[in-house]
Amino acid sequence: MRGAALVSVCLSLSLHSRVSGSSSNKQSDPLTQSPTFIMKASQSSPLAGPTTVQPGRIRILKQVSKPSGQNPGPVVYWMFRDQRLRDNWALIHAVDQANKANVPVAVAFNLFDRFKGAGARQLGFMLRGLKQLQRSIEDFLHIPFFLFQGEVQETIPKFLADCGASLLVTDFSPLREIRKYKEEICQAVSESVSVHEVDAHNVVPIWEASNKLEYSAKTVRGKINRLLPEYLIEFPKLQPPKRRWDSLAPFIDWDKLIEDNLRKGGEVPEIEWCEPGETAAEDVLMGSRNGFLTKRLRNYATERNNPLKPEALSGLSPYLHFGQISAQRCALEARKVRKLCPEAADAFLEELVVRRELADNFCHYQPHYDSLQGAWEWARKTLMDHALDKREHIYTREQLEKAHTADPLWNASQLEMVHFGKMHGFMRMYWAKKILEWTSGPEEALATAIYLNDKYEIDGRDPNGYVGCMWSICGVHDQGWKERQVFGKIRYMNLAGCKRKFNVDGYIAYVKRRIGATKKRKAENSSSKKEAELPE
């Protein structure tokens, strides 16, 4: 009991320190500008006490104002961003709170209607991963998995009311749509339901790493590194909950669901080379045949900027985006093998932790994370100063989408993305910067880059994508460079620079070969007709 009280006090103190001096505090949500409630855990709630999850990982979005008496209802974890069973702090917290209150716990997933325009490529990957997750979560943990379709601000409150839940746990996403849904859910649920948000995506919880918009990797690196001893720790073993849910979750016809969604999003077909799910993700990280840390890490130091060597990169972004692997797990394992190739491991950790979490910081604290308004003043000014500069080429969105430009290198990168759903990281910078050069102004350039990135990248619709486009086109997290036409002081990239770095013709030929081989395979397998509709 003393231990329990102690952790409860720690939880209170940690939250208290963020809201400076009051037991319940209204803060302005930087995205929606509407009030967010972040509260101290109340001793009166049976569901606000000790947890194995570090208190700093948890934000209390809503605290019960009317405890439901001696018999609290179950705990529900609304899973959105962290779609995995292993190494998931939100799931750990949900089970922990359920066990403490001796109540059952369920996982609920809401399938949006093509969230942010997702196509078959993204929906297929996600649903196939969820199908595996449902099986493992029910088989290994005996936690029921409920799938809803429709408006999440209606489905989740209704489910909570139907099962008489006391606590909703959810994972963290800085995307504005999700933040708005969470606010609506907090308003819609009954007064006897608390809502906890757990940052299960970042190694250092976003609000702990920094309480403000960071200027660059340089300003956030030290803050993150200082907190790694506290947060980059092993995960506790997740045990099945003590109390079982008293009914089975309704049957989910995954095959039909997948088929329906593939049909709806058929314009951008699935990819073949990247197997979805937690097991596949672990294999990409540490598999004995071709795992990144087991077999490929060494090349990361020397070859990661060579688009002809995509295997030098980890290939983890699809899994990280859908939460099918935890970044913390990747970082823990990378640290274990660091002594074998320290330079490569450090470079990987810089991208995985510092750059990735900087992207979340930007989207969390900058309401205009995907528009010119979100750029720093110097960048907006220089872009507007050069908005009317004469462009050598201006292409329409359609021409760009179809890779119909006069630059074979750019076309190859566009086709790599369209056909394979993952453009090489180095090419993404060149690709976005050329869009700035070839459209009528920076706003159009940014909108086009985000549109294409979100539509075709398997890892798109992600803070990394918004920040990648903002970095390339609007200089976010970068500095001013020598002023030139169109770009102003935004960092410039050109073909000559690429030729100095890698074999440009080799990359163009490589993309062509890959597309040819895929087409041939697909033609042999007549069941797939969609690929022929993609830009050639």
Ligand SMILES: Cc1cc2nc3c(=O)[nH]c(=O)nc-3n(C[C@H](O)[C@H](O)[C@H](O)COP(=O)(O)OP(=O)(O)OC[C@H]3O[C@@H](n4cnc5c(N)ncnc54)[C@H](O)[C@@H]3O)c2cc1C
């Ligand atoms: C214009 C543009 C658009 C981009 N769009 C996306 C996107 O939609 N989704 C996405 O996940 N990344 C995006 N990135 C960032 C980066 O290019 C990809 O994360 C990386 O290429 C993914 O491949 P990987 O996992 O094999 O990379 P690795 O080099 O192996 O990196 C490992 C992980 O570190 C993180 N990471 C790597 N580079 C960056 C970076 N520059 N910024 C933030 N995190 C990084 C990613 O989570 C990545 O999975 C974009 C970058 C640019 C310039």
